[in-house]
Amino acid sequence: MSYCRGCGHQIHETAISCPQCGALQAQHNTNSQQVRADDSLWLPIPALICGLIPVLGLLAPEEPDKDQVLGIFLFAATAIVFGSISLARQKRGKGMAIAGVVLGGIGLLAAIGLLA
Incomplete structure (x- = not known):
């Protein structure tokens, strides 16, 4: 678990935004998902x-x-x-x-x- 950057509420580490205040979380979550999508061999x-x-x-x-x-x-x-x-x-x-x-x-x- 991690903490929200906006309000400090405890959230899941893969959360894109805080369910309490709606603040967007660190960009590394979306970047890691993008890297995994680029690593697929579907093409x-x-x-x-x-x-x-x-x-x-x-x-x-x-x-x-x-x-x-x-x-x-x-x-x-x-x-x-x-x-x-x-x-x-x-x-x-x-x-x-x-x-x-x-x-x-x-x-x-x-x-x-x-x-x-």
Whole structure:
């Protein structure tokens, strides 16, 4: 437990504001929550997975039809978007994000080549 900066009332250490007087508490509480949100891997992992799917689809022995090429194109574009957002905003998982962007780029170029 900690004490309010405004009135001295005893409050929980994770409280953003005091329930007694409403005074905002130390900024380290919100900053620690922000750091934990930035440390999640919710974007790099989907970027990597969405980058792997088109490459694996291109390894099939038969020529893909138009629907498969469209799927390859969409997964590759999604990998590039997720990877780019992850690189711009997050600190962890940069290697997975880069791999997702690279694999997405390969899949995108291959899909364009198959459509032409």
